[in-house]
Amino acid sequence: GENVEQxxxxxxxxxxxxxxxxxxxxxxxxxxxxxxxxxxxxxPQLIIDIRSNVGEKKDQRIAVTLNKTAKxxxxxxxxxxxxxSAVYFCAAxxxxxxxxxxxxGTTLTVKP
Amino acid sequence: xxxxxxxxxxxxxxxGQSMTLQCAQDMNHNxxxxxxxxxxxxxxxxxxxxxxxxxxxxxxxxxxxxxRLNKREFSLRLESAAPSxxxxxxxxxSLDRGSEQYFGPGTRLTVT
Numbered sequence: 001g002e003n004v005e006q007x008x009x010x011x012x013x014x015x016x017x018x019x020x021x022x023x024x025x026x027x028x029x030x031x032x033x034x035x036x037x038x039x040x041x042x043x044p045q046l047i048i049d050i051r052s053n054v055g056e057k058k059d060q061r062i063a064v065t066l067n068k069t070a071k072x073x074x075x076x077x078x079x080x081x082x083x084x085s086a087v088y089f090c091a092a093x094x095x096x097x098x099x100x101x102x103x104x105g106t107t108l109t110v111k112p
Numbered sequence: 113x114x115x116x117x118x119x120x121x122x123x124x125x126x127x128g129q130s131m132t133l134q135c136a137q138d139m140n141h142n143x144x145x146x147x148x149x150x151x152x153x154x155x156x157x158x159x160x161x162x163x164x165x166x167x168x169x170x171x172x173x174x175x176x177x178x179x180r181l182n183k184r185e186f187s188l189r190l191e192s193a194a195p196s197x198x199x200x201x202x203x204x205x206s207l208d209r210g211s212e213q214y215f216g217p218g219t220r221l222t223v224t
Contacts, residue, residue, distance in 0.1 A: 006154075042217060043204075043215030043218055044202070046212045046213070046214075049212060093209075099160050099209070102155040102156075104152065105152075105154045
């Protein structure tokens, strides 16, 4: 089955700096790669996603890049703010897989 | 539009007791999922239902059963609770397999 590894497990940055979280996956058939943000005491919420026919996608301060050859994808957050502090999860799935496999999460702390 | 709702929010059980966690979605989604989240281990899939009338095992199904009651509702049953099942349980739904998942607020279960 699919295996997703996520790094780093914790990340601390100063407000205004950039943050990068990386994930690798094992199943070359995977074609959907979402990123979720989980705030304390809440369920995860999608912040951005990318499909395998696209190499990069951007939404304001958040961007995701995908390298299908190397089987890795990354989340980039620019101009970080304290409200970006949360746990971030990557995931990978295929159209026929019926399910997503999640990474173990990255706890991002943005220090004011 | 409530999204994904879960009941109860909190539950304490004694070892050997049984209970059912309820989940409902009002987005007309086809697929539904049950995850457990333990500290430092991310989200692990227990069971999923790719469409009404079907259910499949995920990564950690032992000790659990599920019922896709109709398109809206997907319940998770613990027949004989064990301390190892102490966790936060999240239900999620998606329009189709391999698309964005919407998560409920979670059920915090403690088994003593």
